[in-house]
Amino acid sequence: xxxxxxxxxxxxxxxxxxxxxxxxxxxxxxxxxxxxxxxxxxxxxxxxxxxxxxxxxxxxxxxxxxxxxxxxxxxxxxxxxxxxxxxxxxxxxxxxxxxxxxxxxxxxxxxxxxxxxxxxxxxxxxxxxxxxxxxxxxxxxxxxxxxxxxxxxxxxxxxxxxxxxxxxxxxxxxxxxxxxxxxxxxxxxxxxxxxxxxxxxxxxxxxxxxxxxxxxxxxxxxxxxxxxxxxxxxxxxxxxxxxxxxxxxxxxxxxxxxxxxxxxxxxxxxxxxxxxxxxxxxxxxxxxxxxxxxxxxxxxxxxxxxxxxxxxxxxxxxxxxxxxxxxxxxxxxxxxxxxxxxxxxxxxxxxxxxxxxxxxxxxxxxxxxxxxxxxxxxxxxxxxxxxxxxxxx
Amino acid sequence: xxxxxxxxxxxxxxxxxxxxxxxxxxxxxxxxxxxxxxxxxxxxxxxxxxxxxxxxxxxxxxxxxxxxxxxxxxxxxxxxxxxxxxxxxxxxxxxxxxxxxxxxxxxxxxxxxxxxxxxxxxxxxxxxxxxxxxxxxxxxxxxxxxxxxxxxxxxxxxxxxxxxxxxxxxxxxxxxxxxxxxxxxxxxxxxxxxxxxxxxxxxxxxxxxxxxxxxxxxxxxxxxxxxxxxxxxxxxxxxxxxxxxxxxxxxxxxxxxxxxxxxxxxxxxxxxxxxxxxxxxxxxxxxxxxxxxxxxxxxxxxxxxxxxxxxxxxxxxxxxxxxxxxxxxxxxxxxxxxxxxxxxxxxxxxxxxxxxxxxxxxxxxxxxxxxxxxxxxxxxxxxxxxxxxxxxx
Numbered sequence: 001x002x003x004x005x006x007x008x009x010x011x012x013x014x015x016x017x018x019x020x021x022x023x024x025x026x027x028x029x030x031x032x033x034x035x036x037x038x039x040x041x042x043x044x045x046x047x048x049x050x051x052x053x054x055x056x057x058x059x060x061x062x063x064x065x066x067x068x069x070x071x072x073x074x075x076x077x078x079x080x081x082x083x084x085x086x087x088x089x090x091x092x093x094x095x096x097x098x099x100x101x102x103x104x105x106x107x108x109x110x111x112x113x114x115x116x117x118x119x120x121x122x123x124x125x126x127x128x129x130x131x132x133x134x135x136x137x138x139x140x141x142x143x144x145x146x147x148x149x150x151x152x153x154x155x156x157x158x159x160x161x162x163x164x165x166x167x168x169x170x171x172x173x174x175x176x177x178x179x180x181x182x183x184x185x186x187x188x189x190x191x192x193x194x195x196x197x198x199x200x201x202x203x204x205x206x207x208x209x210x211x212x213x214x215x216x217x218x219x220x221x222x223x224x225x226x227x228x229x230x231x232x233x234x235x236x237x238x239x240x241x242x243x244x245x246x247x248x249x250x251x252x253x254x255x256x257x258x259x260x261x262x263x264x265x266x267x268x269x270x271x272x273x274x275x276x277x278x279x280x281x282x283x284x285x286x287x288x289x290x291x292x293x294x295x296x297x298x299x300x301x302x303x304x305x306x307x308x309x310x311x312x313x314x315x316x317x318x319x320x321x322x323x324x325x326x327x328x329x330x331x332x333x334x335x336x337x338x339x340x341x342x343x344x345x346x347x348x349x350x351x352x353x354x355x356x357x358x359x360x361x362x363x364x365x366x367x368x369x370x371x372x373x374x375x376x377x378x379x380x381x382x383x384x385x386x387x388x389x390x391x392x393x
Numbered sequence: 394x395x396x397x398x399x400x401x402x403x404x405x406x407x408x409x410x411x412x413x414x415x416x417x418x419x420x421x422x423x424x425x426x427x428x429x430x431x432x433x434x435x436x437x438x439x440x441x442x443x444x445x446x447x448x449x450x451x452x453x454x455x456x457x458x459x460x461x462x463x464x465x466x467x468x469x470x471x472x473x474x475x476x477x478x479x480x481x482x483x484x485x486x487x488x489x490x491x492x493x494x495x496x497x498x499x500x501x502x503x504x505x506x507x508x509x510x511x512x513x514x515x516x517x518x519x520x521x522x523x524x525x526x527x528x529x530x531x532x533x534x535x536x537x538x539x540x541x542x543x544x545x546x547x548x549x550x551x552x553x554x555x556x557x558x559x560x561x562x563x564x565x566x567x568x569x570x571x572x573x574x575x576x577x578x579x580x581x582x583x584x585x586x587x588x589x590x591x592x593x594x595x596x597x598x599x600x601x602x603x604x605x606x607x608x609x610x611x612x613x614x615x616x617x618x619x620x621x622x623x624x625x626x627x628x629x630x631x632x633x634x635x636x637x638x639x640x641x642x643x644x645x646x647x648x649x650x651x652x653x654x655x656x657x658x659x660x661x662x663x664x665x666x667x668x669x670x671x672x673x674x675x676x677x678x679x680x681x682x683x684x685x686x687x688x689x690x691x692x693x694x695x696x697x698x699x700x701x702x703x704x705x706x707x708x709x710x711x712x713x714x715x716x717x718x719x720x721x722x723x724x725x726x727x728x729x730x731x732x733x734x735x736x737x738x739x740x741x742x743x744x745x746x747x748x749x750x751x752x753x754x755x756x757x758x759x760x761x762x763x764x765x766x767x768x769x770x771x772x773x774x775x776x777x778x779x780x781x782x783x784x785x786x
Contacts, residue, residue, distance in 0.1 A: 309511025
């Protein structure tokens, strides 16, 4: 059966509660502490940052995840708890103990995420008081939780789908490390009331992450705190087919990751870089990522300049195998280079006009095979530079 | 004997002439065609772009270089002659034939460089007429040649040194592909009247390039046209010791590469990223380059924000081996992180104040060995974005 989009986030599936409150971690007084809780034990899977400098909460959650089950995750914004040494590790563990005590469950069943500035210790008195408040505020308004994990995000990010069979998948997320990089974090929590085998859940999450969160890039920086968690509590009483479930998980993660790109700092263009004709999938991803991360391509996108030479140069630098003298490139649906032959000034003018749209696709065929890959990205704007020139919480 | 800096560029050594004229390739009417000529046969060495999409003049010059000798190089701005197919290759060869005819030397003794927009054919009538004019304008004013190869550069770049023994090394250059990337080209021509063995010249040039032009980065994009050539005509009658010569070559290339960074598009900060304590030299370079190319580090430099968390995160992403929980970082001479322990708010404030300087050093000790590397870079500014959002010649 095909799932359908519905409103809501982590509380769309049965048996999940959430809250978002202000613990006083942000100078602004905005919400900064969230809880997502399953009313019954759930299987849990996770994907974490590959940055070798990883935050204390990542270390704690990764260790907790080995059990394969869990009940809750506590998330704070206003401080990444990264590069904080032994004290930071102790603080992250203390957050799980406090949440466990407030919820009446073992600390071992609580995961933890943090987002914010690197290198600053969390004010644990405020954090612990906030956890008490959050535990006593649990409800089904998951937008409050989505707001409490925001940093430079301008809108909360929620997505959910329902299967006609009676199970659901929902999620909340905040800007990717690649989007709100000063804060250094992409966080996402996904829930489902479907019954899902633990090993399959982890494997499916890895595949879905590669096709969604790992296929977006704003500035090429992977944060110290990136975390994607999924809780499956089986509250619907239904165990969907693996394919059905993975498709629904993909839909929710795809929506959340697209919301991240659209809400990128200073972004004016939502860009799909599509590489085709690659020798293999890895080559397609390598070339697409090189195009998407080229400062020159990104500034040209901002300027609505159909500068395909920068696309070709990025492919040449990427290390991907390609017929370098026979590339085919189109920008915003207009062919500008065909098997190495420029289409000329009329095509450039037509492409420039088409680049006025907010959503733009850059396609590049490498001419050496059948593999393909999409990477979602954005333009690079003066606003992005100014936003990141000095960020204070 | 120690060499000393002198004024001038490629005409500082004996037996070299140069010219720079306007052939009408730039809409502005600014000079756009240069010749550098040795009055006698010279040994020649070269280093070229590693971009797999490389321009026609790079292909032609690389082939010419195999002979190991040459007399002249013709350089145009106003068009990169890259991604221009068979016609582009024929045009580049035609440029060497025209220059050879005008100078009365074989085309095989002429090298060629181009810089400008990718994907546009050169107007060969103008180019050939310009070569005639340039050949009849040869003199010892090498600043005209340095101006004729400029694209987005704001100042011409020349450097020269003299040995007390009576030989000299001089050079001219234009902005690195990494600095004026829309134009996609870093070009440099170095001359010497010392007698230098051809194999040693090529080997020394490779070593010097790694320490100078290959150790600067503005935006991480390597262009399709990057070319560094050195001509040694022996006109001084002196054959210096290899160490003496390489030191002088290094001094000239170091000066030219620093001039490129200082004249980077929109640049307000000249930044040295110094990585120490690496396991090996490759690791030091990898980490230093990751820091220097991080969009977040570069925007923080523009904002004079001592955000060391971004430096640590860049190291974590680089793949270099490091004691990730025990990094030591200083910014603008102020220690902000010592073996993993933050120095606190006072240090951050002191570092911010020190970052008001135009020249800033970021130092990061990886804590795992004795290897070190410097990479020169700049900040990333709104002016850079605006300059690159739409570039027209």
